[in-house]
Amino acid sequence: MSQQLIPGYTYGTHEVPRSPVTIEEFELLKQAVLFTDEDARHLQLSEKVLEDQVEAVLDVWYGFIGSLPQLLYYFTRPDGQADGAYLAAVRKRFAQWIRDTARANYDQSWLDYQYEIGLRHHRTGKNTTDHVNSVANIGFRYLFPLIFPVTITLKPFLAKKGHSAEVVEKMQQAWVKSLLLQITLWSQPYIKPGDF
Amino acid sequence: MSQQLIPGYTYGTHEVPRSPVTIEEFELLKQAVLFTDEDARHLQLSEKVLEDQVEAVLDVWYGFIGSLPQLLYYFTRPDGQADGAYLAAVRKRFAQWIRDTARANYDQSWLDYQYEIGLRHHRTGKNTTDHVNSVANIGFRYLFPLIFPVTITLKPFLAKKGHSAEVVEKMQQAWVKSLLLQITLWSQPYIKPGDF
Numbered sequence: 001m002s003q004q005l006i007p008g009y010t011y012g013t014h015e016v017p018r019s020p021v022t023i024e025e026f027e028l029l030k031q032a033v034l035f036t037d038e039d040a041r042h043l044q045l046s047e048k049v050l051e052d053q054v055e056a057v058l059d060v061w062y063g064f065i066g067s068l069p070q071l072l073y074y075f076t077r078p079d080g081q082a083d084g085a086y087l088a089a090v091r092k093r094f095a096q097w098i099r100d101t102a103r104a105n106y107d108q109s110w111l112d113y114q115y116e117i118g119l120r121h122h123r124t125g126k127n128t129t130d131h132v133n134s135v136a137n138i139g140f141r142y143l144f145p146l147i148f149p150v151t152i153t154l155k156p157f158l159a160k161k162g163h164s165a166e167v168v169e170k171m172q173q174a175w176v177k178s179l180l181l182q183i184t185l186w187s188q189p190y191i192k193p194g195d196f
Numbered sequence: 197m198s199q200q201l202i203p204g205y206t207y208g209t210h211e212v213p214r215s216p217v218t219i220e221e222f223e224l225l226k227q228a229v230l231f232t233d234e235d236a237r238h239l240q241l242s243e244k245v246l247e248d249q250v251e252a253v254l255d256v257w258y259g260f261i262g263s264l265p266q267l268l269y270y271f272t273r274p275d276g277q278a279d280g281a282y283l284a285a286v287r288k289r290f291a292q293w294i295r296d297t298a299r300a301n302y303d304q305s306w307l308d309y310q311y312e313i314g315l316r317h318h319r320t321g322k323n324t325t326d327h328v329n330s331v332a333n334i335g336f337r338y339l340f341p342l343i344f345p346v347t348i349t350l351k352p353f354l355a356k357k358g359h360s361a362e363v364v365e366k367m368q369q370a371w372v373k374s375l376l377l378q379i380t381l382w383s384q385p386y387i388k389p390g391d392f
Contacts, residue, residue: 021337028266033341034348070224122391140383140392141217144340145229145376152230152369173348180341187336187383190391195318196336 006092008129011100011113019108019115020188020196026111026181033181039174040104046171047102049161054095060153062091071146074138089130101178111185118186140190147179202288204325207296207309215304215311216384216392222307222377229377235370236300242367243298245357250291256349258287267342270334282328297374307381314382336386343375 065071119125123137261267315321319333355364
């Protein structure tokens with residue numbers, strides 16, 4: 001699916017607000033998580049590895065979210081039922097997010113879009129992109145814990161194209177580092193002024 | 197060093213406020229990070245493995261913090277110099293934190309103490325325990341990224357007592373899950389009311 005055909009995917013457009021975190025501040029964060037050019041290269045390798053597996057990865061992740069009521073809750077309507085159209089709309093952007101994470105072109109446009117993603121998790125912007133009537137805010141508490149199930153279930157997919165155990169491990173570690181950085185950026189709208 | 201001799205270590209005492217997160221809510225969080233009894237057992241195994249290596253682990257972690265000015269900053273005095281006495285006081289509790297994390301007795305007392313640890317990182321309680329004149333607040337942005345360097349540098353220590361690569365991996369993964377949970381709990385004072 002080309003990017004133009006993904007509803008609500010505004011990466012690189014003028015609709016995306018400027019990130020409150022500068023590129024210089026992001027470089028300092030990368031140092032703290034030990035993110036290097038080698039990680040960017042392993043992410044880019046993972047892009048090729050995952051290219052034809054994106055939907056299969058999403059099946060696993062959606063299966064996990066669907067298996068835990070405390071997570072599926074954030075996709076429910078006022079009647080308590082999961083909103084299938086909402087789940088489907090998010091899934092298209094989720095697929096593109098896999099590609100964008102793996103592409104590892106973490107420049108100003110990417111940084112700005114991480115802020116936008118954070119706003120869409122937070123009550124500031126949740127539900128508006130897909131015009132849905134769902135829970136107002138994704139609880140901060142569930143943002144970071146998902147890094148573990150997401151990256152541990154990614155590993156078998158990373159291993160499917162014949163790379164050595166060491167290279168698979170490095171691809172997975174680069175994903176973990178990237179997610180620690182990304183979700184830190186997504187958290188910004190949740191944090192009290194001055195405490196970020 | 198016995199727990200009674202660690203200044204400011206108030207775990208299990210009446211000085212520790214009640215956690216705003218209930219045990220039931222914490223159980224839901226554990227599900228989201230895939231934390232099971234098997235993880236608790238691997239953490240407890242790591243307690244024995246790390247027992248005589250705690251100071252060596254802290255040497256590595258303090259070396260990392262000392263190598264990045266953006267991290268060491270949180271231990272500096274108004275004149276910009278690192279406060280050695282502050283670093284030393286925190287280090288004693290840091291050693292006990294390794295033991296407490298590995299003990300994996302994540303009950304109400306432990307939950308309450310995670311809240312206390314969060315308050316001590318946040319401007320609510322930073323500097324007061326050690327009566328120091330330092331930076332007012334640890335920036336939220338640096339809390340989660342440190343999970344990677346902390347757990348990757350722990351791995352060689354976990355491997356030093358002859359356990360199989362698989363068991364070492366499981367011990368390390370249990371540490372990663374525990375840290376995702378703990379730092380989520382520590383974040384509570386940073387989050388806007390209602391958004392946690």
